[in-house]
Every structure is written in C-alpha cells, then in structure tokens.
Ligand SMILES: Nc1nc2c(ncn2[C@@H]2O[C@H](COP(=O)(O)OP(=O)(O)OP(=O)(O)O)[C@@H](O)[C@H]2O)c(=O)[nH]1
C-alpha cells in the first residue's frame with residue numbers, strides 16, 4: 001500500500017465529501033472511535049460508503065478505516081458523520097475522561113500482562 | 116509479511132467497545148515504528164490527518180485545499196486487551212515541524228512513551244517539554260543502539276527528568292521488552308492518579 005493521501009488531490013477529496021465541512025469540533029469521531037455497520041450496502045451508494053459498511057461488519061476504529069481506504073482521517077470523519085446521520089453505522093466512542101477510570105487502567109494492565 | 120488488504124485484515128471481536136490510546140514519541144529514528152510493530156497484533160498501518168497550523172483538525176474542506184493546513188502522517192498498531200478494550204499504539208512523526216500538533220492529534224491519550232536514542236539525547240528534549248506542559252503522563256525508555264553506556268543518573272540529568280518519572284532501558288525490536296515498557300507506563304499512570312496531589316492537570320489547548 002502506498003502512503004495514503006499522497007495521490008489524493010484536494011479536488012478529489014472535495015468531491016468525495018461533497019465539499020462539506022463537518023470534521024470540526026462538532027464531529028464526534030475520535031481516532032479510536034469504534035464504528036459498527038448497522039446495515040448492508042445498498043445499490044447506488046457512494047463507493048467509499050460501501051467500503052466502510054463492509055469493513056465495519058465488525059467494530060473498526062476510525063484510524064483503521066482511514067488507513068484501509070487510504071484517505072486522510074479528516075475525510076473519513078466526514079464520510080462517517082454522513083453514515084451516522086443516516087443511521088447506517090453506530091459509533092462506540094472511547095470512554096476517556098480527564099482522569100482515567102481506575103478500573104479501566106487495571107483492565108489495561110491485566111491485558112498487557114497477559115499478552 | 117502480508118500487506119493489510121481487506122483479505123488479511125484481522126477484525127476485532129463484536130463486543131469491542133472501548134478504544135484506548137498510547138503514543139510513542141521521540142526523535143527522528145529513535146525506534147518508534149519498531150516498537151509499535153513489536154507489540155502490535157496487526158501489521159502497523161500508516162495514515163494521515165490534516166491539521167490547521169493552529170493545531171485544530173480541519174473543520175472546513177476548503178482548508179484542505181488551501182495552504183493553511185499541514186498533513187501529519189503517523190503509524191499505529193493495535194493490541195486487543197480483552198473482550199471490550201482495545202489499545203491503539205501511535206508512533207508520532209519524528210520530524211520536528213510536526214511536534215506542535217501532537218497533543219491535539221492524540222488528545223485523550225492515556226500516556227506517552229518517550230523513546231530516547233542515547234547517542235542523541237537532546238533529540239528528546241522537545242518531546243518531554245511538550246508532555247510536561249500538557250500534563251500527559253509519560254515514561255522514558257532508552258532504546259539501546261549500542262551507543263556509549265550512560266548511568267541512569269547521567270541520563271536523568273541530561274534530560275532534566277523529574278525524579279518521579281520512570282526511566283527504563285529497552286530494545287524496541289523485542290516484543291517482550293516493548294511490552295514491559297507499556298506495563299511500566301500504565302503502572303506509572305495508576306500511581307499518578309492514585310496519589311491525588313500528583314494529578315497532572317490537563318491543559319486545555
Ligand atoms: N540496535 C537497535 N536498532 C534499533 C532499535 N530499535 C530500532 N532500531 C532500528 O533503528 C532504525 C529506526 O527505527 P524506526 O522504528 O524506524 O524509528 P522511528 O522512530 O519510527 O523513526 P521516524 O519515524 O523516522 O522518526 C531501524 O533501522 C530499526 O531497525 C533498537 O532497540 N536497537
């Protein structure tokens with residue numbers, strides 16, 4: 001796989017997202033938000049949407065979707081916001097807080113020790 | 116090794132619902148990608164984010180077309196911890212011109228590993244400054260490139276390291292060694308938050 005985004009001209013990215021601007025503060029997708037498809041692709045759907053729905057058959061992080069599609073994360077966030085608004089995917093956001101939950105830290109340690 | 120095509124993707128379990136982040140930072144060529152690769156259950160992937168010069172993720176596609184945005188490439192790996200938790204390990208870009216974007220790009224990270232190549236200790240000063248300023252918990256791991264052997268005390272002094280920050284040596288090429296680095300970091304985070312007086316305040320940027 002070539003380095004993603006290198007051959008993506010801004011105009012192609014503009015077309016992909018319909019020129020919309022929804023990757024900003026009100027876009028809920030974190031790099032590690034896990035995305036899950038809520039439906040199968042339907043005919044006529046934009047090919048990137050189809051690819052995302054196929055890929056998220058199982059929970060898949062935003063950053064993995066971006067790497068797999070070879071698109072910048074900002075563009076993937078916009079595509080995901082559309083799919084979410086249409087109810088075609090659901091999002092499992094990270095449970096991060098300013099102070100991490102001690103239970104989760106313990107789970108991380110146990111998981112790492114068991115590797 | 117297989118490339119990360121759809122056929123070779125290793126999906127997460129259906130119950131995975133909590134993504135966690137740890138970031139590996141350090142100077143150019145310090146071994147960040149090597150460490151990510153050593154512990155990752157997937158072949159490390161590479162992607163990029165477009166940020167404005169102010170460190171915001173772009174909120175307007177026109178900024179992608181303009182000259183005000185910067186493209187930051189980073190690599191990452193994945194570790195499934197249990198049925199629900201999955202840890203993503205990010206290798207921050209080593210080039211200095213991206214460093215001001217780290218804290219924004221990896222906001223919400225549990226903590227950071229600062230990888231130090233002891234032949235070029237000063238390469239990590241900036242990383243440590245940033246992490247301290249941002250209040251992100253971190254540990255320092257010296258990657259052994261066969262340079263001159265320094266005592267931990269010499270390294271601490273060269274880095275002007277706060278005494279409570281753990282300093283370990285590692286071989287980023289070894290899975291076991293890299294795993295121990297991550298365990299040390301998470302134990303350090305636990306200790307930090309268990310001692311309320313030491314809670315680092317996350318600065319809002
Ligand atoms: N001897 C030795 N070599 C290492 C070690 N870790 C990494 N290397 C080698 O050092 C080189 C650079 O490692 P990378 O992992 O690419 O470093 P990086 O920090 O990702 O580099 P940038 O992303 O370019 O900043 C590679 O050739 C590695 O094989 C180590 O612990 N010991």
Ligand SMILES: [Mg+2]
Pocket residue numbers: 147148149190206
């Ligand atoms: Mg690298």
